Amino acid sequence: DTGVSQDPRHKITKRGQNVTFRCDPISEHNRLYWYRQTLGQGPEFLTYFQNEAQLEKSRLLSDRFSAERPKGSFSTLEIQRTEQGDSAMYLCASSRGHTGELFFGEGSRLTVL
Amino acid sequence: AQRVTQPEKLLSVFKGAPVELKCNYSYSGSPELFWYVQYSRQRLQLLLRHISRESIKGFTADLNKGETSFHLKKPFAQEEDSAMYYCALTNQGAQKLVFGQGTRLTINP
Numbered sequence: 001d002t003g004v005s006q007d008p009r010h011k012i013t014k015r016g017q018n019v020t021f022r023c024d025p026i027s028e029h030n031r032l033y034w035y036r037q038t039l040g041q042g043p044e045f046l047t048y049f050q051n052e053a054q055l056e057k058s059r060l061l062s063d064r065f066s067a068e069r070p071k072g073s074f075s076t077l078e079i080q081r082t083e084q085g086d087s088a089m090y091l092c093a094s095s096r097g098h099t100g101e102l103f104f105g106e107g108s109r110l111t112v113l
Numbered sequence: 114a115q116r117v118t119q120p121e122k123l124l125s126v127f128k129g130a131p132v133e134l135k136c137n138y139s140y141s142g143s144p145e146l147f148w149y150v151q152y153s154r155q156r157l158q159l160l161l162r163h164i165s166r167e168s169i170k171g172f173t174a175d176l177n178k179g180e181t182s183f184h185l186k187k188p189f190a191q192e193e194d195s196a197m198y199y200c201a202l203t204n205q206g207a208q209k210l211v212f213g214q215g216t217r218l219t220i221n222p
Contacts, residue, residue, distance in 0.1 A: 003156070033209065040122070042199050042212035043157070056208060091157070100145055100203050102210060104157040 002026060004105035006092050012111045013082055020078045021108040025094030032075050033102060034067055035091040036060070043091055049075060082112045115140045117202050117213035125219045126190050134185040134216050136174075136200030144202045146176055146183040147210065151197040160185075160198070170194070190220045 005024045013019050025032050030051050035043035046065070047057045051072035061067075064082075069075040079086055089109050093102035116139045126132055138144060148160040161169045163176040163183060174185045183200060200213040 035212075040214070042117075042119075042201075042214045043210075045209045045211065048209055093157075098208070100147055100162060100210065101159045106156055 004092055004094050004103050006090075006105040006108045008108060009106065010109045010111075012113065014113050015084060016081055018078065018080045019082055019110060020076055021090055021092075021110075023075045023077070023092030023094075023105060025074070025092070026096075026103055027073075029094035029096050029103070030072070031095045031097065032069055033093040033095070034075070034077050035093065037089045037091055037107070038087075046077075079110075082110075084112050086110060087112045115144070115202055115204070115211045117200050117211055119198075119200055119213035119216050121216050122214065123217050123219070125221060127221050128192055129189050132185075132187045132190045132194065132218065132220075134198050134200075134218065136183045136185065136213060138181050138183065138200070138202050140181075140202060140204070142204055144204065146174070147201045147203075148172070148174055148183075148185050149199045149201055149212070151199070153196070157199070192220045192222060194218060195220045 007022045033048040034046040037043045045058050047067050049069040052069050064080045067077045089107040091107045093104045095102050118137045146163040150160040151157045172187045176183050197215050197217050199215045201210045203210050
């Protein structure tokens with residue numbers, strides 16, 4: 001499968017713990033996006049990278065969230081000191097340039113108890 | 114600020130009936146509009162974009178700048194059209210996509 005892959009698919013954690021999600025984009029795609037989706041809502045933009053450079057971060061992204069894309073390949077999204085409000089589906093997507101056509105992964109579902 | 118509004122969370126029609134999923138947007142510049150679809154147990158994927166002016170799976174969407182709308186239409190619904198549909202907007206630099214809340218379309222047999 002050459003699509004966008006995300007790991008883990010599901011994560012259950014206790015409040016206050018740190019979690020990290022990984023995204024492997026389609027190999028020739030230089031842009032990588034992170035979105036968050038809660039029940040009944042559309043995907044909300046969190047941040048995006050062009051190659052290894054993080055070009056934009058949403059105001060939704062508090063200081064507890066950090067994303068990296070070393071070497072411009074895979075990306076990680078870390079949430080420190082998780083809160084119950086962080087429970088959501090975290091979606092990764094990639095694209096070739098700025099076409100507006102994003103290829104999404106299946107998402108990583110986070111449940112914070 | 115960019116905003117996309119899909120006024121209907123749920124839409125249910127009978128097979129063979131026409132379908133229209135509404136999308137309104139607010140953006141001061143020249144937007145690019147898209148429809149994304151998520152079928153059951155599948156990933157979110159692009160359905161169509163306004164600049165292509167094409168019909169995909171029988172669906173079309175026309176950008177109406179005067180009404181700031183980008184409604185998705187299909188003349189005869191099929192059961193396999195049942196899915197979540199999201200309208201999305203970006204600026205011409207395509208820095209990021211802003212999504213609406215989505216409409217769950219159910220086609221009844």
